[in-house]
Amino acid sequence: MFGRRSAAPSATPPPAASPATAAAPVSAPPPTRATDLDQRLSDIKIAIFNDLIDSVDPTELGRLEPAQVREEISDIVAEIISMRSLILSAAEQQVVIADICNDVLGLGPLEPLLARDDIADIMVNGADKVYIEADGKMELTDIRFRDNAQLMNICQRIVSAVGRRVDESSPICDARLGDGSRVNVIVPPLAIDGPTLTIRKFKRDKLTLDKLVEFGSITPQAAKVLQIASAVRCNILVSGGTGSGKTTLLNCLTRYIDEAERIVTCEDAAELQLQQPHVVRLETRPPNLEGAGQVTMRDLVKNCLRMRPERIIVGEVRGPEAFDLLQAMNTGHDGSMGTIxxxxxxxxxxRVENMVAMGGYNLPAKAVREQIASAVNVIVQAARLRDGSRKITHITEVVGMEGDVITLQDLFVFEYEGEDSRGRVLGRHRPTGLRPAFWDRARYYGLDRALAEALSDANA
Structure with missing residues (x-):
C-alpha cells in the first residue's frame, strides 16, 4: 500500500552491535523529564501520521466500518513503526496507535474527555488550553493539540459531518456530534488565539425526573406535578440561564408525552432525545457561500404547522419565531414546549414579548400579553447555583391578566437556607399550597386524583 520509508533523514545508521550486546537495541538515552518524553512521542506521532496520510486512500477507508478502519490503521501504523526502526515500548506503541486512530476517526486528543460521563462541557481555547466543566466546576486539563492546524482539522470534520462548513469566510458555526452533543466553533480571524471549540456534552444515560429527584434538583412531589402537567398537554416554557440544564429538563418532560402523539421538533442543532416513536426532527440551516439558502427557526415553526403536529417542541426560542409558537399554542397544538x-x-x-416585537409586528403591548397569557400555561425555572449544582427554583403558572399585567402564581419555590462546611448550597423546595390552574385539565385526563395526592404530600 505504501513504499518503504527510511528513518529521519538527519539520522546516521547505528553502529553494528557486538555479540555481547546483540540482544539490546541501540536507542537514544532515555528522557530525563516527562516533558521530554511527551515531546519525543509527539514528534513520532507527527512523522507516523504524515506517512499514514501518504499511504492510505481516504475513499477506500470511507467504505469500511469504523471498527475495520481502526484495525487497518493499527496495522499500517505498526508497519510504519517497524520500517522507521523506531524504538518504542509496547505501551508507547499502543498510545501512538490509539492517538493516531483518534486523529483519523475521532476528535483526536478530546476522545478521552468524550468518554468521561462526568464532564458537562469541553472548552478548547486554541491548541494549548483545554478546559472542562466537571461536577459544576471549571478545570484546566493537560490535554494539548499538536498545533492549531490539527485543531482546525478536527473542527472542520465535526461541522462537515452535519453538512456545514467553517473557514475564514464562514468563521462561526453551530453543529452537533453523533450523540447529539452541541458544538460551537469560531475560528480566526474572529478567534484571535486560534480555533475555539465548545462542546456541550450529553450524558450517555438519559436523565429522567426520577434522577433529578435523586440529585436533589427537585422534590418527588414537584416532579409528579411536572409529570402531570406534561401528560395533560399544558404548554410549558423551560426558562433558565446558560448551563442551567434547560435542555436536559425539556428532555425529561417529553418522556411523559403519549406515544400515540405526533411530535415535531425544531432546533438549531438537533440535540433533543425524544423516546416516542412518532417524532419528526427539523433543523435550521445557515446560508451558503452566496448568502442564499438559509432556513431560520421561524421558517421551521411555520412549516411544521402544515405537518399535522399534535405537539411542537422548539429547542430554544430566541427570535421572532416566538410569535408563531404562541399562535400554534393558541390554535390547537396543546402541549407544546420550548426553552428560553x-x-x-x-x-x-x-423576553417572549420582546421577541414578538423583533418580528416587526406593530401590535399593542396588551394584545401581545393576552396572547402570551392564553398560550403559556406553566413556566419551569432552572438555575445553576454558585456551588455548581442545578436546581429547579420555580414551578410557576400563568393564570391570566389583571389590567395590562400577566398574572403568575408559584406552585413550588426553592428557598435558599445557607451552605454546609463544603460550600454546598442548602435549601428546600417549598410548596405554596395554591391549587393549580390546570386542575380542570387534569380532571379531563383522569389525573386529578394523582395531582391532588402529589400536592397533599407536598403540603404535609
Whole structure:
C-alpha cells in the first residue's frame, strides 16, 4: 500500500552491535523529564501520521466500518513503526496507535474527555488550553493539540459531518456530534488565539425526573406535578440561564408525552432525545457561500404547522419565531414546549414579548400579553447555583391578566437556607399550597386524583 520509508533523514545508521550486546537495541538515552518524553512521542506521532496520510486512500477507508478502519490503521501504523526502526515500548506503541486512530476517526486528543460521563462541557481555547466543566466546576486539563492546524482539522470534520462548513469566510458555526452533543466553533480571524471549540456534552444515560429527584434538583412531589402537567398537554416554557440544564429538563418532560402523539421538533442543532416513536426532527440551516439558502427557526415553526403536529417542541426560542409558537399554542397544538434564556419566570414572559416585537409586528403591548397569557400555561425555572449544582427554583403558572399585567402564581419555590462546611448550597423546595390552574385539565385526563395526592404530600 505504501513504499518503504527510511528513518529521519538527519539520522546516521547505528553502529553494528557486538555479540555481547546483540540482544539490546541501540536507542537514544532515555528522557530525563516527562516533558521530554511527551515531546519525543509527539514528534513520532507527527512523522507516523504524515506517512499514514501518504499511504492510505481516504475513499477506500470511507467504505469500511469504523471498527475495520481502526484495525487497518493499527496495522499500517505498526508497519510504519517497524520500517522507521523506531524504538518504542509496547505501551508507547499502543498510545501512538490509539492517538493516531483518534486523529483519523475521532476528535483526536478530546476522545478521552468524550468518554468521561462526568464532564458537562469541553472548552478548547486554541491548541494549548483545554478546559472542562466537571461536577459544576471549571478545570484546566493537560490535554494539548499538536498545533492549531490539527485543531482546525478536527473542527472542520465535526461541522462537515452535519453538512456545514467553517473557514475564514464562514468563521462561526453551530453543529452537533453523533450523540447529539452541541458544538460551537469560531475560528480566526474572529478567534484571535486560534480555533475555539465548545462542546456541550450529553450524558450517555438519559436523565429522567426520577434522577433529578435523586440529585436533589427537585422534590418527588414537584416532579409528579411536572409529570402531570406534561401528560395533560399544558404548554410549558423551560426558562433558565446558560448551563442551567434547560435542555436536559425539556428532555425529561417529553418522556411523559403519549406515544400515540405526533411530535415535531425544531432546533438549531438537533440535540433533543425524544423516546416516542412518532417524532419528526427539523433543523435550521445557515446560508451558503452566496448568502442564499438559509432556513431560520421561524421558517421551521411555520412549516411544521402544515405537518399535522399534535405537539411542537422548539429547542430554544430566541427570535421572532416566538410569535408563531404562541399562535400554534393558541390554535390547537396543546402541549407544546420550548426553552428560553431568562433569570426568572417573569423575565421569561418579558423576553417572549420582546421577541414578538423583533418580528416587526406593530401590535399593542396588551394584545401581545393576552396572547402570551392564553398560550403559556406553566413556566419551569432552572438555575445553576454558585456551588455548581442545578436546581429547579420555580414551578410557576400563568393564570391570566389583571389590567395590562400577566398574572403568575408559584406552585413550588426553592428557598435558599445557607451552605454546609463544603460550600454546598442548602435549601428546600417549598410548596405554596395554591391549587393549580390546570386542575380542570387534569380532571379531563383522569389525573386529578394523582395531582391532588402529589400536592397533599407536598403540603404535609
Amino acid at each position: 434564556h431568562a433569570n426568572t419566570p417573569r423575565d421569561a414572559l418579558s
